[in-house]
Amino acid sequence: MKVDLERELIHKCKAGQTRFYEPLVRAYEPSGIRLAFVLLGNINDAQDALQEAFIKAYRSLSQFDLERSFGPWFFQILRNQCRDMLRDRKSHVSLEELNQEDLKITANIEAGPERDYECNATAEQLWKGLRRIGEEHREILILKELEGFRYAELASILNIPKGTVASRLYHARRALREILLGLRVKTEHE
Amino acid sequence: MKKAISNEDLMRYLDDEMPADERKELEEHLRHSTELQRKLTIYQALRTDLRNSNFYPANYRRSAWDQVGAKLTKRIGWVLLIVGWIILTAYGAYFFLADPEESSWEKWGAGLLWVGVLALLISVIRERYKESKTDPYKDVLR
Numbered sequence: 001m002k003v004d005l006e007r008e009l010i011h012k013c014k015a016g017q018t019r020f021y022e023p024l025v026r027a028y029e030p031s032g033i034r035l036a037f038v039l040l041g042n043i044n045d046a047q048d049a050l051q052e053a054f055i056k057a058y059r060s061l062s063q064f065d066l067e068r069s070f071g072p073w074f075f076q077i078l079r080n081q082c083r084d085m086l087r088d089r090k091s092h093v094s095l096e097e098l099n100q101e102d103l104k105i106t107a108n109i110e111a112g113p114e115r116d117y118e119c120n121a122t123a124e125q126l127w128k129g130l131r132r133i134g135e136e137h138r139e140i141l142i143l144k145e146l147e148g149f150r151y152a153e154l155a156s157i158l159n160i161p162k163g164t165v166a167s168r169l170y171h172a173r174r175a176l177r178e179i180l181l182g183l184r185v186k187t188e189h190e
Numbered sequence: 191m192k193k194a195i196s197n198e199d200l201m202r203y204l205d206d207e208m209p210a211d212e213r214k215e216l217e218e219h220l221r222h223s224t225e226l227q228r229k230l231t232i233y234q235a236l237r238t239d240l241r242n243s244n245f246y247p248a249n250y251r252r253s254a255w256d257q258v259g260a261k262l263t264k265r266i267g268w269v270l271l272i273v274g275w276i277i278l279t280a281y282g283a284y285f286f287l288a289d290p291e292e293s294s295w296e297k298w299g300a301g302l303l304w305v306g307v308l309a310l311l312i313s314v315i316r317e318r319y320k321e322s323k324t325d326p327y328k329d330v331l332r
Contacts, residue, residue: 018262025255033254034246043247047254054258123243130245144205145240151207166198169205173233174197180236 001027006070014061024070025054031147032078038130038142039082049085053078072153079139079157086135129179137172144169195219195226204233279304 001023012020032053036046057077064073130138143149143157155162195216202208203216220226283304287297 018259018266021262022255022259025258026252029252029254030246033250037247037250038245043250046247047250050254051257051261054254055261058258058262122239123245126239126243127245141240142245145237146245151202151205166201166205166207170197170201173201173236177232177236 003069007066010061010064010066010070013058014064018058021054021058028054028071028074032074034146035075035078035139035142036082039079039135039139040085045085049078049081053081056081069153072149072157075143075147075149076157076159083135125180125183126176128183129176132179133172133175136168137175140165140168141172141176195223200226200229200233204230204237 006024009020009024013024029050032050033046036049036053037043040046040049053074057074060077064070130141133141140154140158143154149157151162151165154160154165158165158168160168199208199212199216203213208216220230286292286300
């Protein structure tokens, strides 16, 4: 969504015109549900977290600085909501037990059937790897690699100094790589 | 080449978060270090794989606005209803109590009746509010 349009919509929402919130909800729903799903591990909790985050964001719009971008601000609310849910509801569903049918492990790229199979297999391995790394590592990897946030935005979403982002990303990537190596070794032995 | 390259520097280079001069310096290091090249290739491949994967829930149908819009509108509706009711009640009560033609018995009777109705209404609203906070099926569409 274009920044100007986004600002205009937020401006109208701030004036109490609820209907102008709909395009924002629709624009951020796909990436929001993916983040919540990966963090919480099940679709029902992810939907609840997403709805609650949208409502909290709307109610806090009066404090929103129009010079900022809505995306990182909203993702910060969503990430906090997911963390609260994990803590409060103890809905820390073991990601190991996650129903595979809930997940669409597909490649984002168009390719032939053979390449497709290869990409889907890689995606499945990555999902398994993401299940095993810590919450802190999982969230930064998803926000960086799938949502494409810059370091300054990541720092604001995760509430950490900008200088810490590179270090946390390094540890997250290393942890994921080590787990993937372990998984590959295990697969080769089977 | 001045300083050694840290893992954080490598991440900043990989993620295009490095100023041009530092970038140049790191590329110089890269030219001379196969170990650094190896590391960079590994993380580049991992990043490509992650970007090419789609961790989207399979059975999810977009519907957030239906729920969010309904909740936001409902709240506004309640606020307007309560404010309107308070204004009308206060207006009616003022005229009723200030009317010299009404006897004090009538005023006391009507006053107590209203206080009773209000107390019951508040207790019902409180109960419903508590229920709605703990109802696991509150968002199920009927």
